[in-house]
Amino acid sequence: MQRIITQSIRSSCPRLRGVPLNVREFANSPTLYKKTDKAKKISASASEPEESSNVPSEDPFDLSQLHNGIATAVARLKDDLSKLRAGGRFNTAVLESLRVQLSKDSKDSVKLGDLAQVVPKGGRMVTLLAAEEDHLKPLTSAIVSSNLSLTPQPDPHNALQLNIPIPPPTKESRDKNVQAAKQAFEKAGSVVRDSRGAMHKRLQDMQKKKLARPDDVRKAHDQMEKVTEQGQKEVKDAFEGAKKTLEQS
Template sequence: MRNTAARSLLRQRIARPELTRVQDVILRPRFTAAGQNFFPPQQCLNQFAAPSPSPAFLSPRAFHTTAQRCKKVRDNGKDSNGSSSAGAGAADTPGRHPSANPEEPLDFADVESRIKGTNEHFEGVLKKLRSGGRFNPDVVGALRVQPDRKDSTTYPLKEVAQIVPRGGRTISILAHEEAYVKPIMSAVQASEDFNQQPQRVPDNELELLLKIEPETKDEVLRRVKAMFTEWRDRLRSIRHKRDKQHTSWLRDKVIGPDLKRSADKELDKVIKAQMTKIDGVEKETLKSVESSSK
């Protein structure tokens, strides 16, 4: 009986070291490379330990779960507006003009800078109008085209096609790629200036023909008057912006009532001087249109 108990205790002592070796094999996985046994260092085994409070993409994951995916972030730094700010709107881009200084309320550098940008825009529009109105490659090239329906970004037509004047009042539009043909047709058809569908050329799938009918005198006069009305509205907007700053300075007690009245009067002089110039340019333009239509 004693011999049997002794043999049982001896078996248990022998089994314990074997159990330790089994645990060691489980906890320290062995990799075989080129026929040799390789035991990874401790830092490689840390991934088998309990999860630590690390970022999600560094945390160990169970084998039965799917891999963690990174969410794609779409950078739409274009056109945040889908379309890019252009024309007179771009002339009022923040950071492009000096800021109004409450310590110098009679300094209108910010107003003059905005007026300059607005005048340059409308002088360019007027130049295109005088050089042929709608029948002008620059006018056609300025149309906004949306190549991809899923993307609201638009580009000037001149960036996706070549514009070539032909005989008579016909303009040829040569798309850079076949995928641009239909978006170009849609842009021309949706335009208030043209409002027609360009015709395809049978032997060239990239070419479109746009025939521009001459405008009547009444149509040209209406376009000219609308442009000058918008020009004046832009100047009124510039004045309103500076007026609000004067009111804000007075409310914050940065300037007094007398200084505000002086700033308002000087601002009024600046805007009225510009309005007088616009009136003169409009009068000359309308006179030119009337004489050329006779």
């Protein structure tokens, strides 16, 4: 039946008279090309967000770099100030952060806090509980050679324990601590200034390359100065508070 229909169609169409019955003609469909082009466009558009995500932000009001720099400076300053002796009390973190050289033949060192437990006993005494008896000598050497002016003493009842008397603060020790606090303050202030300088340079580059409107750059610059001023104030307040406590201890 199909053959009869095919012969009938071929007889009515002169173009098909010389074509064998078992041969089919296939035409290229424009629709297929359109679908392919559309698929390519979809694929290209899907990859565009990934490329644009790698482009750095050109927003002049993005002050995250400045905020991060100030936050880092303040955090380090407070950490340095907390390690100073205040109010006649000794901060055990100072001992725990000391580096201990277990062998004279090696330059490798370990934090004291990883080798022993530092326990405040009240008054002016701190005890140190070592994990191994072989660590007592290098622990003692690290404490004596530090600038803490401490002299560990073996405990008569515990072979793994060192007793460390804390001397009362003197004018010399107070002045020394205040000087150390001042150095930490100056270091923090320098970090804030460097962060402000990096932000200022970024705004200048944006203005030269015309990546932002001049009015937006001026406004961003004003915001930068306000953030910097607040950061400098936070650094100064932390130092002044610690200095007052150290001088009264």
